[in-house]
Amino acid sequence: MAPVLNPANEAVIADVPSMSAEQADAAIAAAERALPAWRAVAPGDRARLLRQFATVVREHREELAQLEVANAGHTIGNARWEADNVANVLDYYSGAPERLFGRQIPVPNGIDITFKEAIGVVGIIVPWNFPMPIAGWGFVPALAAGCTVVLKPAELTPLTAIRLAELGLEAGLPEGVFTVVTGKGSVVGQRFVDNPTVRKVVFTGSTSVGTQVMAGCAQQIKRVTLELGGKSANIIFADSDLEKAAATAPYGVFDNAGQDCCARSRILVQRSVFDKFMGLFESAVSGVVVGDPTADATEMGPLISQSQRDVVRSFVPADAPIAFQGKCPDGAGFWFPPTVLAPVAATDRAFQEEIFGPVVVVVPFEDEAEAIRLANDSEYGLSGSIWSRDIGRAIRVARAVESGNLSVNSNSSVRYWTPFGGFKQSGLGRELGPDALDSFTEVKNVFIDTSQ
Numbered sequence: 480m481a482p483v484l485n486p487a488n489e490a491v492i493a494d495v496p497s498m499s500a501e502q503a504d505a506a507i508a509a510a511e512r513a514l515p516a517w518r519a520v521a522p523g524d525r526a527r528l529l530r531q532f533a534t535v536v537r538e539h540r541e542e543l544a545q546l547e548v549a550n551a552g553h554t555i556g557n558a559r560w561e562a563d564n565v566a567n568v569l570d571y572y573s574g575a576p577e578r579l580f581g582r583q584i585p586v587p588n589g590i591d592i593t594f595k596e597a598i599g600v601v602g603i604i605v606p607w608n609f610p611m612p613i614a615g616w617g618f619v620p621a622l623a624a625g626c627t628v629v630l631k632p633a634e635l636t637p638l639t640a641i642r643l644a645e646l647g648l649e650a651g652l653p654e655g656v657f658t659v660v661t662g663k664g665s666v667v668g669q670r671f672v673d674n675p676t677v678r679k680v681v682f683t684g685s686t687s688v689g690t691q692v693m694a695g696c697a698q699q700i701k702r703v704t705l706e707l708g709g710k711s712a713n714i715i716f717a718d719s720d721l722e723k724a725a726a727t728a729p730y731g732v733f734d735n736a737g738q739d740c741c742a743r744s745r746i747l748v749q750r751s752v753f754d755k756f757m758g759l760f761e762s763a764v765s766g767v768v769v770g771d772p773t774a775d776a777t778e779m780g781p782l783i784s785q786s787q788r789d790v791v792r793s794f795v796p797a798d799a800p801i802a803f804q805g806k807c808p809d810g811a812g813f814w815f816p817p818t819v820l821a822p823v824a825a826t827d828r829a830f831q832e833e834i835f836g837p838v839v840v841v842v843p844f845e846d847e848a849e850a851i852r853l854a855n856d857s858e859y860g861l862s863g864s865i866w867s868r869d870i871g872r873a874i875r876v877a878r879a880v881e882s883g884n885l886s887v888n889s890n891s892s893v894r895y896w897t898p899f900g901g902f903k904q905s906g907l908g909r910e911l912g913p914d915a916l917d918s919f920t921e922v923k924n925v926f927i928d929t930s931q
């Protein structure tokens with residue numbers, strides 16, 4: 480068993496089994512046994528089961544949200560959104576089984592048709608930063624495609640995944656169709672990579688572990704989707720609505736205490752408005768409400784663990800160029816204040832590395848070309864924002880930034896009905912959106928000879 484902590488007060492809130500490789504293999508074998516019957520469920524019936532699952536998740540929205548507040552330190556507002564996200568994703572992909580179209584392709588002497596066949600058993604590996612949405616983005620389209628799923632939550636945040644699997648059974652999913660296996664990445668996660676019965680791995684987490692997962696999957700040409708780190712740029716031009724850009728910038732990076740792969744952790748500001756921006760940004764940062772995540776007004780909670788706080792602290796040593804800093808509680812809990820670093824050079828560690836905490840760097844640029852060069856000066860390419868009233872410029876810059884999810888005059892990157900994923904070392908493949916089932920199906924081509 481492994482203890483699970485509340486990161487806001489360090490209290491032990493549960494003990495969760497740390498499963499062995501043999502237990503992981505048993506869950507994978509059960510998923511394989513459940514596969515033929517699940518694949519054969521009529522499309523309309525599979526759709527109904529997913530809709531029923533969405534209904535049950537909605538009925539347990541508050542319970543799931545409170546569980547996430549206690550286990551991950553998420554603010555109650557965010558946690559409710561996250562529970563709703565699982566239900567919304569279930570509803571969205573309940574429309575998919577009846578629309579899993581193939582094609583009919585003209586050929587001489589016959590008919591050629593394609594089928595999208597369920598890929599088989601899918602292994603989903605989830606990080607601790609958004610336990611519910613990231614689980615749902617994987618298991619929901621996989622189930623809709625006719626795959627069965629084994630899912631490993633992060634060791635630090637297993638509670639909502641365990642509950643979601645129970646709710647799936649309550650909604651009528653057959654045994655073995657969606658199983659949560661708790662335990663270590665190096666044990667359970669590694670079995671998803673090594674056990675040949677698992678035909679596809681969806682991994683969300685750090686680029687370093689993702690690299691190992693991809694290399695392991697390569698041994699079996701196992702299909703893999705990777706959603707990895709980020710170091711996204713928030714590019715603010717002088718011709719933008721500067722007040723709005725500054726007022727929203729803290730939430731674009733400090734949401735979930737900066738433990739967000741889409742965090743806009745590099746703010747690039749045109750030099751002619753840099754000082755004005757910093758003044759507006761300072762008052763916006765001082766307005767971020769950091770504290771008890773159960774309180775409705777709280778906007779930022781604690782970091783997930785002591786070790787994550789140590790990592791974040793390493794980016795803010797005693798001689799760090801702190802431009803300004805917000806406040807946070809002291810005492811028990813893994814707290815860290817919103818922190819703004821400037822001046823920072825593009826070669827500095829704080830500019831280049833993913834911090835995954837409430838620390839942002841602000842860097843000036845002269846013109847459009849320099850903004851694009853700085854934004855692309857990263858091994859990552861997940862998200863980002865562009866603020867300008869010049870629509871031509873906004874679109875030019877959006878096309879030039881090497882990143883999978885950009886927003887103009889906004890910091891929002893995720894909608895379950897649009898594709899999500901990274902360029903460069905931020906990942907491989909796309910989740911969500913209308914094409915998500917393509918990652919869980921193989922295209923089969925069948926030719927039928929009609930000649931006499």
Ligand code: NAD
Nearest residue numbers: 605606607632633664665668669684685688706707708740
């Ligand atoms: P992590 O890579 O340490 O762990 C992620 C998951 O992988 C955990 O469940 C862990 O147990 C498991 N794991 C660890 N070693 C493994 C192995 N050898 N084989 C198989 N599985 C293994 O990442 P983390 O610290 O939990 O999460 C933070 C990272 O996740 C950040 O880098 C963040 O950017 C990234 N992230 C990316 C996205 C995205 O969509 N791109 C979303 C959320 C988080």
